[in-house]
Amino acid sequence: MEEVLRVLPEGVKNIIKRYSNVERGGIEEIRIRINRPLEIIINGSPQFPQVDGREYFISREDASQITNKLSQYSLYALEEELKKGFVTIQGGHRVGLAGKVITLNGNVKAIRDIASFNVRIAKQKIGIATPLLSYLYSGGWMNTVILGPPNSGKTTLLRDLTRLMAEGYPKRSIASSKVGIVDERSEIAGCVHGIPQHQLGKRVDILDACPKAEGMMMMIRSMSPEILIVDEIGGAKESEAIIEAVNAGIHLVVTVHGSSIEDLYRRPSIQELIRSGMFKRIVELSRSSGPGTIKAVKDHKGNEIRRTKVI
Known part of the structure; x- marks a missing residue:
């Protein structure tokens, strides 16, 4: 404090x-x-x-x-x-x-x-994403949506997942990756004068205060990331940039406001990304047992593969 x-x-x-x-x-x-x-x-x-x-x-x-x-x-x-x-x-x-x-x-x-x-208050919770490795990594990182209502811990979980991707996880033979963060609201990395205030790993590049759609394309052109991290997508331009990134062979982890997967289907700019199976994993969060409660982990068809609550 x-x-x-x-x-x-x-x-x-x-x-x-x-x-x-x-x-x-x-x-x-x-x-x-x-x-x-x-x-x-x-x-x-x-x-x-x-x-x-x-x-x-x-x-x-x-x-x-x-x-x-x-x-x-x-x-x-x-x-x-x-x-x-x-x-x-x-x-x-x-x-x-x-x-x-x-x-x-x-x-x-x-x-x-x-x-x-x-x-x-920005809080970094080191290790909270570790229990999800079995569901989000299988020979490679899967495109993932972290879904939850406001103050459910989406960004905090995204931050720790970014750290794991950039640092790797030797216990599971997961190598480190080049990670690009498009941080439009300066919330994921919390940059001050371009320098991240959170522990994100040694292979991270950040576009701070940059619009998401433009930032994703800038990252692809200039920084050759293996993984793109984007917070709170929702616009049509962002969906187009996501399609470009996936077609370029880049993996993505994004957050979206919503209480359930049904909310995604009600948003025109996002529903096609979900229906197409572009995102293989959907992590649903809630505040039922405090911020960061994992409500469910689902596959691209909406089938639950995990429902254990984890803080």
């Missing part, structure tokens, strides 16, 4: 410090909204901590402090981040922003009068 504490306003920082190490380890989000109470989400449950018997309401001074710390006292330095709506800080943590949106010719130019901040 040290990287997070550095950017928090003093009042919020002092509240976080009151929590035990165990409680801090369960923090998922810190939501800061002007003139509303501080909200801290711990293990999926919202909490509204009190100071002197009253909920701690966020002041404009609190918002000013976190803005200044994020921008190092220069909003100009955050110009690109203000277009995207989030800032990635040391440690790979992400601070989402909301407020008055400024547009130019229909495109977002910046966010002004920032009134809400969502500090999302």
Whole structure:
């Protein structure tokens, strides 16, 4: 939490410090909204901590402090981040922003009068993808979709799977692979100034803050990856880029928002990828026993090959 504490306003920082190490380890989000109470989400449950018997309401001074710390006292330095709506800080943590949106010719130019901040705590769980090796690797990595609702652990699982692919796994005679990550939201690698903040392996190349469809084609042309990693696909252009990558002999692991495989069939840009059998494995996640609960592993026809819950 040290990287997070550095950017928090003093009042919020002092509240976080009151929590035990165990409680801090369960923090998922810190939501800061002007003139509303501080909200801290711990293990999926919202909490509204009190100071002197009253909920701690966020002041404009609190918002000013976190803005200044994020921008190092220069909003100009955050110009690109203000277009995207989030800032990635040391440690790979992400601070989402909301407020008055400024547009130019229909495109977002910046966010002004920032009134809400969502500090999302990035967590790397080394080894959580290891139990899936038997289902995702058979003489080679299989094209895989990781499917789950928001905050179900998709990106965390994807991050560890990336590490296994790039490092290899000698216990199962799995060699390391060249892995390309297209990290449009700077969330998989959590890059700061282009340098990943997470342990991803020695054979990883990253296109940070790059649109997914364009990034996949750039990777194919310039970095010759054996595996492409992409978070939260959904658009038609992304589906076209996936088809190009598969035709070029590249393996893919992607995440998609959804609660079940039926959700994939309801999305026109994705359903054909699934129906064609392009993705051989579908890992369904849920939050039923906390983020990272494996609901099922299915083949390309939707048949379950594993249903054991794993945290």
